[in-house]
Amino acid sequence: MSHARIALDPQACTSCMLCVRECPTWCISLQAHQEHVGDPGARRPRTVNVLDAFTIDWGLCMYCGICVEVCPFDALAWRPDPVPATADPAGLRHGIAELR
């Protein structure tokens, strides 16, 4: 298994923020909001986090893999294909679609 970049499974991500807070280079950012699930008439409706945006800036990432290690739900995993070269730094900021 080669450690060329990190993939995100947005279905597995619970927006717990652990990866964002553990990243030594601050290259991950995450936006999420909460929604009610289950019976809306319940006294205390259950809420879940819904992932809105997840970005890894490959220009800052040092490929240490700490985010992969801390993710409690295996939403982050190594993948073998490298990050493609880009003409400007903004192209190195990958969102949910590019990280799948």
Next chain:
Amino acid sequence: MRCAELAVPADRWRATCAELAGAGHTMLDLLTCIDDPAAGRIAVLVHLVDVPGRRRVLLRTEVAREDPVLDSIVAVLPGAAWHEREAHEMFGVRFAGNPDLRPLLTTGDMGFPLRRTTPLPARLQAAWPGTADPADRPPPAPPGAGAPRTAARPRTRLAPPGVPAEWSPPTPEEAGAP
């Protein structure tokens, strides 16, 4: 290759290096420092290798952080000159007897970059992404409910790991978009 570890007082630094070099540890692999602000000490380490004898030793001493002065080992191991120059620049340790302690990279106006108390500009200019919290964006209150409860904040203090609390947070202008 097993590595022996040895700690000596600062006044035995040069003599111990000379003894080790005389005993065959003639290859200087590394000379570096470890800053310990809590103890008020800076550790200086040198890693010496005896290549034919397949032995190595990690020699360590400590100097006071306030006035870090240590004998230079350039006379014993000339290859230490560059390492001492770098350690002087990055940690502020003065090596008595080293003829050339000019800075390699810095211009002298940013303190000692590898001391743990030196602010890292990148950490001050950027906003830490970890302060965002999904609980800050709760769902709309169901119809008929009373005033929305304020979102419960986590009890742990949200601070970026490895950034000393006394470092000033960026002002909104500094943290703003480029």
